[in-house]
Amino acid sequence: MRVRPFVSSCQKFRPSLVLSFFLYLILAHGAFAQMDCDPGVNICLKIMTTEQEALIGVNVVIDEKYYASSDAEGRCQIPVTYRSDTASISFVGFKTQRIPLERLTRRLNIITMKSDLNDLGEVVVIGRREVSRDNIAQKVELLSRPQIDRVHPSSSTDILEKSGVLFVQKSQLGGGSPVIRGFEANRILLVVDNVRMNNAIYRAGHLQNAITVDPYLLKRTEVQLGPSSLLYGSDALGGVVHFVSKDAGIDVSQTDARSELSYGLSYGSAANERGVHVDFNMGRAKLGILTSLSYVDFDDLKAGKRYSRDFPEFGRRAFFADRRMGRDTIIGNDRDHVQIGTAYHQLDLTQKFRYLYSDDWTFGANFQFSNSSDIPRYDALTEPGTADRSLRWADWYYGPQRRSLTSLNADWHRAQRYWDNARFILSNQLITEERNTRRFDSDILTRNQERVRVWSATADFEKQLDTILLGSLLRYGADLQFNRVKSQVREINITDSTRMTPGQGLTRYPSEKANLSSFSVYGMAENKFLEEKLRVQAGLRLGVESIAVAYRAHPTIEWPTEYLEGVTRTVGVITANAGAKYRMDDQRTLRATLGTAYRNPNIDDQGKIRIRNQQILIPNLTLKPERSVSLEIGGEQKLSLPYPFGASRIQLDLFYTLVHNEIVRQAMPLPSGDTVIISEGESLQTIAQVNANTGRIRGWFLGFDTELIDRLDLSIRFNATRGVSTLEDGSRQAAAHIPPFFGLVELGTSSERDWDARLALRFNGSKRAERFAPNSSDNLEFATADGSLGWMTWNLYFDYDLSRKLSVSAGLENIFDLHYRTFSSGVSAPGRNFSLRLRGTL
Numbered sequence: 001m002r003v004r005p006f007v008s009s010c011q012k013f014r015p016s017l018v019l020s021f022f023l024y025l026i027l028a029h030g031a032f033a034q035m036d037c038d039p040g041v042n043i044c045l046k047i048m049t050t051e052q053e054a055l056i057g058v059n060v061v062i063d064e065k066y067y068a069s070s071d072a073e074g075r076c077q078i079p080v081t082y083r084s085d086t087a088s089i090s091f092v093g094f095k096t097q098r099i100p101l102e103r104l105t106r107r108l109n110i111i112t113m114k115s116d117l118n119d120l121g122e123v124v125v126i127g128r129r130e131v132s133r134d135n136i137a138q139k140v141e142l143l144s145r146p147q148i149d150r151v152h153p154s155s156s157t158d159i160l161e162k163s164g165v166l167f168v169q170k171s172q173l174g175g176g177s178p179v180i181r182g183f184e185a186n187r188i189l190l191v192v193d194n195v196r197m198n199n200a201i202y203r204a205g206h207l208q209n210a211i212t213v214d215p216y217l218l219k220r221t222e223v224q225l226g227p228s229s230l231l232y233g234s235d236a237l238g239g240v241v242h243f244v245s246k247d248a249g250i251d252v253s254q255t256d257a258r259s260e261l262s263y264g265l266s267y268g269s270a271a272n273e274r275g276v277h278v279d280f281n282m283g284r285a286k287l288g289i290l291t292s293l294s295y296v297d298f299d300d301l302k303a304g305k306r307y308s309r310d311f312p313e314f315g316r317r318a319f320f321a322d323r324r325m326g327r328d329t330i331i332g333n334d335r336d337h338v339q340i341g342t343a344y345h346q347l348d349l350t351q352k353f354r355y356l357y358s359d360d361w362t363f364g365a366n367f368q369f370s371n372s373s374d375i376p377r378y379d380a381l382t383e384p385g386t387a388d389r390s391l392r393w394a395d396w397y398y399g400p401q402r403r404s405l406t407s408l409n410a411d412w413h414r415a416q417r418y419w420d421n422a423r424f425i426l427s428n429q430l431i432t433e434e435r436n437t438r439r440f441d442s443d444i445l446t447r448n449q450e451r452v453r454v455w456s457a458t459a460d461f462e463k464q465l466d467t468i469l470l471g472s473l474l475r476y477g478a479d480l481q482f483n484r485v486k487s488q489v490r491e492i493n494i495t496d497s498t499r500m501t502p503g504q505g506l507t508r509y510p511s512e513k514a515n516l517s518s519f520s521v522y523g524m525a526e527n528k529f530l531e532e533k534l535r536v537q538a539g540l541r542l543g544v545e546s547i548a549v550a551y552r553a554h555p556t557i558e559w560p561t562e563y564l565e566g567v568t569r570t571v572g573v574i575t576a577n578a579g580a581k582y583r584m585d586d587q588r589t590l591r592a593t594l595g596t597a598y599r600n601p602n603i604d605d606q607g608k609i610r611i612r613n614q615q616i617l618i619p620n621l622t623l624k625p626e627r628s629v630s631l632e633i634g635g636e637q638k639l640s641l642p643y644p645f646g647a648s649r650i651q652l653d654l655f656y657t658l659v660h661n662e663i664v665r666q667a668m669p670l671p672s673g674d675t676v677i678i679s680e681g682e683s684l685q686t687i688a689q690v691n692a693n694t695g696r697i698r699g700w701f702l703g704f705d706t707e708l709i710d711r712l713d714l715s716i717r718f719n720a721t722r723g724v725s726t727l728e729d730g731s732r733q734a735a736a737h738i739p740p741f742f743g744l745v746e747l748g749t750s751s752e753r754d755w756d757a758r759l760a761l762r763f764n765g766s767k768r769a770e771r772f773a774p775n776s777s778d779n780l781e782f783a784t785a786d787g788s789l790g791w792m793t794w795n796l797y798f799d800y801d802l803s804r805k806l807s808v809s810a811g812l813e814n815i816f817d818l819h820y821r822t823f824s825s826g827v828s829a830p831g832r833n834f835s836l837r838l839r840g841t842l
Contacts, residue, residue, distance in 0.1 A: 379826020399434020
């Protein structure tokens with residue numbers, strides 16, 4: 001198998017030099033530390049959240065003797081004359097701490113405030129506006145930076161997979177396709193820093209684009225479960241995954257520039273992971289600048305060695321294809337738990353600016369670039385050939401996957417006639433994808449390349465109405481998107497690298513023109529009743545989407561004249577949502593939402609041409625939007641349990657979703673009436689995407705959190721989903737993308753100041769073969785004869801703060817080296833993995 005490295009400065013990356021640099025930083029750590037507080041006169045505090053964000057206005061009280069409040073950087077000073085006293089540190093939504101001052105050092109002391117277990121006052125981003133989670137009727141899960149660090153993620157999808165909140169499918173190591181409540185790929189919305197990632201070629205099967213987000217720079221990840229089209233538009237049928245990265249910091253209290261350097265090293269034994277991250281933040285009174293670089297390199301992934309007794313050969317990589325002496329050769333693999341064809345590496349760069357123009361206006365700029373090496377498609381590389389001990393493909397890999405983002409934003413905070421707060425965002429994205437395929441014993445490599453340019457403009461407003469609509473809070477805005485897709489195909493003779501002219505093969509998307517544009521407006525009102533115990537939200541969104549495609553003449557397919565001249569289709573959509581949250585008392589909260597969502601068929605749905613399993617997918621330009629109606633009922637209850645339990649909370653959510661005009665693949669003739677196409681000597685049956693099915697999805701979520709004795713906490717997450725599709729003829733079959741029962745049990749303990757240890761049990765139930773959706777991306781061919789096997793792994797993590805600005809973490813994942821493969825995945829999960837992380841700041 002041939003894998004091309006990407007052409008960049010990463011080719012000159014030398015881990016030894018970087019390691020030397022970081023060792024220097026560690027040794028020089030104390031020399032570079034700076035303080036503005038004189039430790040000879042005052043006890044110096046810096047009060048932070050667990051996300052390492054400064055808390056402003058924290059109350060620091062010593063009985064009735066002394067009172068102070070933290071400043072814009074979270075800093076506070078206490079005279080040393082009070083060293084023998086105890087300070088009470090309190091802030092709304094966080095646990096009050098009582099700290100004997102004699103325990104503190106004479107240097108700067110970092111005080112970390114933990115959120116109250118029963119307080120949901122964290123701020124999350126809903127529709128590009130920051131909102132307290134306590135004010136939201138919809139189910140939202142927040143994965144903070146400390147939670148991210150604890151699970152030692154190698155990619156952004158690792159964060160989701162290890163959270164116990166949602167399910168992740170993988171076709172290769174360099175990927176990960178999130179599943180929310182039975183919806184996957186282009187039926188859930190990915191967002192990074194308030195900008196949509198979904199574009200015109202996001203497909204319906206499995207989608208691996210989430211790995212292009214830098215996991216080392218994330219401040220938090222927010223998962224909105226359930227329909228979210230009201231505030232986000234198309235694609236949010238199942239929910240939204242919002243990646244929020246670290247901002248450029250501004251220090252309003254300083255006139256001179258202040259700077260901070262953060263760095264990290266990572267290692268994982270299962271894939272010989274080597275990672276490095278560094279970001280530099282310089283801020284002063286009005287300007288903040290953040291520069292970040294992350295690089296990670298993986299070898300082939302080792303799966304677990306403890307195989308299933310019933311299927312001892314399942315998942316073994318017994319042989320692989322390699323090019324030797326000008327010929328494709330089958331090579332035996334003595335270490336068959338090593339999944340040959342999974343290695344890759346990736347570079348992520350970020351540059352951010354934030355400028356405080358005035359008390360009313362703040363401007364920001366965000367530049368992101370992600371570039372990978374070739375990423376082998378492992379599931380395709382294991383696809384058997386026609387003969388015994390043979391393979392269908394000698395090469396199947398994604399070319400360097402590149403994503404660049406430029407966004408400019410402005411926030412206006414001044415009461416006007418029509419708004420109190422406004423946010424404007426302009427963004428441009430360029431996404432480049434390649435698919436390279438070569439059959440075993442063939443000299444011709446087929447390369448499909450897609451370039452997608454996305455322009456977007458959004459405006460969001462907020463207005464508190466004093467008399468209209470009973471004094472409601474009104475949120476409204478508009479969203480404009482334009483996508484342009486360029487699709488090419490080339491054939492390369494690998495023996496002499498001769499490149500055939502473009503146009504001889506079939507492009508994946510329309511070869512002449514492929515554009516998609518959309519415009520929508522929305523409005524949502526929120527009000528409080530019953531002495532502010534009841535919050536009610538309701539809104540409406542109106543949108544229109546247009547797609548324009550044209551094909552070039554091709555000898556394989558006889559296109560109708562209108563396909564050659566160009567076809568334009570426009571559809572309109574309306575979606576509505578209503579929700580209520582009732583805080584009965586300090587112990588109980590109830591939530592309910594009823595809403596609709598939609599997904600407009602994009603260019604991948606309507607215009608794609610793809611060959612797989614003796615079938616060829618042909619365009620269908622008559623598709624209608626997928627629509628869903630969802631009902632969710634949930635609640636939270638504080639519990640008073642007997643010893644040894646302390647503060648406890650239980651959460652329960654029930655949901656039911658009905659999907660109309662579900663897009664599925666069915667047999668369909670060409671415009672000429674032909675049902676068979678001859679390509680490369682193969683007879684291919686023509687199929688197309690059609691609106692045929694009605695889907696029903698139901699499920700539940702159960703969560704339990706408690707504080708036990710001796711600084712011990714327990715967290716439990718259970719998720720169950722079921723789904724069925726009703727076909728045009730009235731018959732029923734299993735719905736696709738429905739994962740088996742899964743969840744997480746985590747037991748943790750920590751010291752008051754410097755260490756934290758956690759034992760995590762992650763588990764999946766089994767899924768019988770008859771419950772797989774037929775001819776779907778459930779990928780029964782990559783499971784056992786019985787279907788997907790159940791599994792449970794034991795994982796241990798330990799974090800230790802070596803100093804106030806330097807920490808080390810160690811983890812042992814899949815301790816018992818179990819071999820398992822998650823539902824619908826084409827690659828086995830990592831075996832026993834020892835991981836090591838080093839994080840620090842200067």
